[in-house]
Amino acid sequence: xxxxxxxxxxxxxxxxxxxxxxxxxxxxxxxxxxxxxxxxxxxxxxxxxxxxxxxxxxxxxxxxxxxxxxxxxxxxxxxxxxxxxxxxxxxxxxxxxxxxxxxxxxxxxxxxxxxxxxxxxxxxxxxxxxxxxxxxxxxxxxxxxxxxxxxxxxxxxxxxxxxxxxxxxxxxxxxxxxxxxxxxxxxxxxxxxxxxxxxxxxxxx
Numbered sequence: 001x002x003x004x005x006x007x008x009x010x011x012x013x014x015x016x017x018x019x020x021x022x023x024x025x026x027x028x029x030x031x032x033x034x035x036x037x038x039x040x041x042x043x044x045x046x047x048x049x050x051x052x053x054x055x056x057x058x059x060x061x062x063x064x065x066x067x068x069x070x071x072x073x074x075x076x077x078x079x080x081x082x083x084x085x086x087x088x089x090x091x092x093x094x095x096x097x098x099x100x101x102x103x104x105x106x107x108x109x110x111x112x113x114x115x116x117x118x119x120x121x122x123x124x125x126x127x128x129x130x131x132x133x134x135x136x137x138x139x140x141x142x143x144x145x146x147x148x149x150x151x152x153x154x155x156x157x158x159x160x161x162x163x164x165x166x167x168x169x170x171x172x173x174x175x176x177x178x179x180x181x182x183x184x185x186x187x188x189x190x191x192x193x194x195x196x197x198x199x200x201x202x203x204x205x
Contacts, residue, residue, distance in 0.1 A: 001107070002085045003204035004030045004099060005052035005078050006187065008110070010197050014178060014188065022190055024178050027108075029097040029187040029203055034089050035071045035079060047083045050095060051076025052200070078200050097185050100177055100205060107173045109202040110194035114167035119143075124160040170194040 006029035013023045036049035053076060057065065060075040068075050071091045089095070100106065120126040120143045143162065147155045176190040193201060 001083065001204040002099065003080075003082045003106075003202060004032050004095060004097065005050055005080050006030065006201050006203055007053070008193060008195050008197060008199050008201055009186070011192065012188075022178065023192075024188045024190050025193045027187045027189060027193070027201060027203065028185055029100070030185055031094050031096045033071075033073045033076065034091055034093045034095070035068060035073055035076065037089065037091060038081070045083075047081045048085055048089050049079055049081050051079050053077040080202055082204070096182065097180055097187055098182050100180050100187060100203070101182075103177050103205050105174045106177055106189065107171060107204040108175055108189065108193040109169065109171045109204070110199060112166045112168050112170045112194045113196050115165040117163065118165040119162045120160060123162060123165050126160075 006027045009026040009028055011023060011025050013021050016022050030052065032050035032052045034048055035051040038045060038047040038049070040046055051068075051073065055075040055077045057075055060068070065075065073092055115122075119141055121141045126141075126143065143160075146159055146161065172191075172193060175193065177187065178190050179188040180186075181188070187203065189203075195201060
């Protein structure tokens with residue numbers, strides 16, 4: 001799907017035509033520069049690689065500097081590939097938020113907020129003492145029994161236990177586009193999207 005790289009600015013709300021107050025996320029979508037055009041003959045598939053946000057040359061590796069110089073663009077911090085653009089794009093072309101003019105819904109890919117090490121109640125919604133299960137006796141918010149005894153003599157893979165929560169790649173589909181503000185490269189999307197303020201997201205048409 002065609003799309004853009006963007007940065008999550010934050011959340012606000014706008015009034016709809018019916019007078020309803022609609023919560024929305026503001027995303028700075030693009031402008032993105034074409035850094036590579038992949039073809040079936042050379043790469044085995046068709047795609048366009050886009051770069052977002054400028055980066056200093058001294059912070060860029062030499063292989064990547066060669067990659068950017070070949071495209072004739074300045075070094076970029078973030079790269080992502082997109083397929084099925086309606087128009088043919090060439091190296092150095094700029095793709096702006098106007099790509100979403102007329103689009104009703106988009107998919108947004110982001111990295112969810114990290115919440116550190118969490119227990120089973122917060123991570124998996126276990127009931128704790130109130131809904132005593134899993135061999136629970138008298139300890140609040142604990143996992144209880146995690147397996148049998150001499151057979152199978154192990155804990156099965158996928159057992160829901162405490163651990164790292166958040167920091168995962170998350171895709172939210174079919175989010176409604178409320179407004180495209182082309183002069184400021186802004187995209188207003190209904191509801192929330194994964195990630196914290198300032199995090200990088202991928203918006204797919």
